[in-house]
Amino acid sequence: MNYKEARQQFAAKVSQLRREKRMTQDELAELIDKTTDYISLLERGERSPSFELIFALAEALDVPATYLISFSQSGENKALVNTLIAEPVSPSVVEPVEEAVTTKEERISDAKRLENAMKSIQELQNLANEYGITDIFQDNGGKTLQLLILLGLRISPGREGNDAIDSEGKEYELKTINISLNRSGGVTTHHHLNQIILEKYRKVGAWYIGLYEGITLKQIYKLTPELLEPKFKEWEEKLKVRNDALNNPKIPLKLVRRGQLVYSDSQQ
Structure with missing residues (x-):
């Protein structure tokens, strides 16, 4: 796969996800602080997003960033990928893309750094397994693990999302937000919120x-269902009018900060 093919696959994913969530280009542009024209060009494969923008899009579309940049491979490329997974090889024997942004020496150096980092990441994944998180790269798994450890909780077995339980089996909702990317937005809830949820x-x-x-935890707030009840009622009224599920209604940061502050990095 060349660079242009990857960009087209990325564009198609963004467009499909936006439509599935019944979101207009204007709405997506507002969420990631870009123009509607930029979104249009992006979805036509005529713009290449920055690393920061990929994460902003992932948060706005409520998917892992890894999903947006995972591309289907041709038969030849699949064989190469399978070889790399089965037995790591030196970057010197891997054919780079036509328009590589790094030199051969840089790729070898970075591959060694990645290999060393992966050892620590594997230790982190082993720890995450003990808390019920099977993939720290999926659905903010690493951040959720941090909350679980600090709060003394575990992921609820067999449940979707960020449901967590204490030693008595009481359930809690865990959510995270990167405020450096979403200072004026809110905390996402559920992509298909209905009355049951x-x-x-x-x-x-x-x-x-x-x-x-970014990846630095600044604060944790505890919000009771009673504090959130006005927002729940608002969503409930919308459900009655729409007669359909809501797409990721958000909890405003202003409301989050009305909750009880139970952790702050300034206290450390």
Whole structure:
């Protein structure tokens, strides 16, 4: 696969996800602080997003960043990928893309750095497994692990999303937000919120929301269902009018900060 093919696959994913979430180009542009024209060019494969923008798009579309940059391979490329997975090889024997942004020496050096980093990442994944997280790269798994450890919780077995439980089996909702990318937005909830999920939200012990700047945890707020009830009622009224599920209604940061501050990095 060459660079242009990868860009077209990326564009198609962004366009498909936006449409599935019934989001206009204007709405997506507002979420990532870009113009509508830019989104149009991006979805036609005529713009290449920066690293920061990929993560902003992933958050806006409520998918892991890895999903946006995972591309289907041709038969020849699949064989190469399978070889790399089965037995790591020196970057010197891997044919780079036509328009590589790094030199051969840089790729070899970075591959060695990555190999060393992966050892620590594997240790982190082993720890995450103990807390019920099977992939730290999926759905903010690494950040969720940090909240679980600090709060003394575990992921609820067999449940979707960020449901967590304490030693008595009481359930909690865990959410994270990167405020450096989304200072004026809010905390996403569920991509297909209906009355059943809304009732579940009302019954949890509490909501714990971690505010991050990049990968650094800054604060954790505890929100009770009672504090969130006005927002729940607002969503409930919209459900009645729409007669359909809501797409990722958000909890405003202003409301989050009305909760109980249970952790702050300034306290360390």
